[in-house]
Amino acid sequence: MKFVIQRVTESRVKVAGEVIGEIGKGYMVLIGVADEDTEAIADKMVRKLIGLRIFEDSEGKTNLSLEQVGGSLLLISQFTLYANCKKGNRPSFTQAGSPALGEALYEYIIRKCKEEVPVVEKGSFGAEMQVELVNDGPFTIVLDSDEL
Template sequence: MRFVIQRVSESEVKVDGQVIGKIGKGFMVLIGVCDTDTREIADKMVKKMLGLRIFEDEEGKTNLSLDTVGGSLLLISQFTLYANCKKGNRPSFIEAGEPKMAEDMYEYIIGKCKEQVEVVERGRFGADMKVSLVNDGPFTIILDSEKL
């Protein structure tokens, strides 16, 4: 499982020109799932993400977590995080999770986050989405379950 976490001052996602998710201060997270991922892996990833202390305190040090600053989440499914570009110039996506399993895992992650974060917005699995954000910092963290 892979999360690309961007600390944002604002972010939104549109489908067919309509805003379906929008947050202010918080994390915009791209979520990639592979076939070997489990709920236990998702639990570890969510715990690590929500525990990240990457917001600045009063001294300007990255020392505060999402809950400490009252931040929100925008969670976007992103199978292309498992793109394999080793051969040729056209990426292969065979390492990405099978769609039904990946969607179930995405929904599970959203549910786990809603247990701990007041505002959790989301994209639409499998849709053509337009995501915009103001990356605050910029600050971007990549979490890979194989490296946790």
Template structure:
């Protein structure tokens, strides 16, 4: 599983011109599920995401987690995180999880985050989404379950 975590001042997602999710200060997270990912893998990723201390304290040091700043989450499915660009110029997505499995894991991640974070917004799995954000920093982290 892969997460691209962006610390944001605000972020939103639209489908067909309709805003589905919108947050203020917090994290916008692109979520990709791989072929071998499980709920156990998702649990580790969510734990790491929620506990990540990437917000600044009163001294300007990144010592605060999402809960410490009353931050919000916007979770967006993103199968292209599993693009393989080794051969040619057209990415292959064979390493991405099958859509039905990936959607179940995406929904699972949302549910687990809602257990700990008061404001969790979301995109729409498989939709053509338009994502807007004001990146804070910018501060972007790539979290790969293979490295946990």
């Protein structure tokens, strides 16, 4: 499982020109699922995501969590995080999880995050989406379950 976490001052996701999810200060998170991923792996990833201390404190140090700054989450499924570009110029996505598993774990992650974070917005699984964000910093972190 992979999470690409971007600290944002604002972010929104649109489908067919309509905003379906929008946050202010918080994290916009792209979520990729592989076939070997499980709810137990998702639990570890969510704990790490919510526990990150990457907001600046009064001294300018990245020392504050999402909860401490009253931040929100915008969670977006993105199977292309598992793109394999080793051969040729057209990426292969065979390492991405099946759509059924991807959607089930994506919805599971949303439910788990809602248990901890008051404002959790989401994209639309499998839809063509347009994502807008203002990356604060810029600050971007890639979490890979293989490294946890």
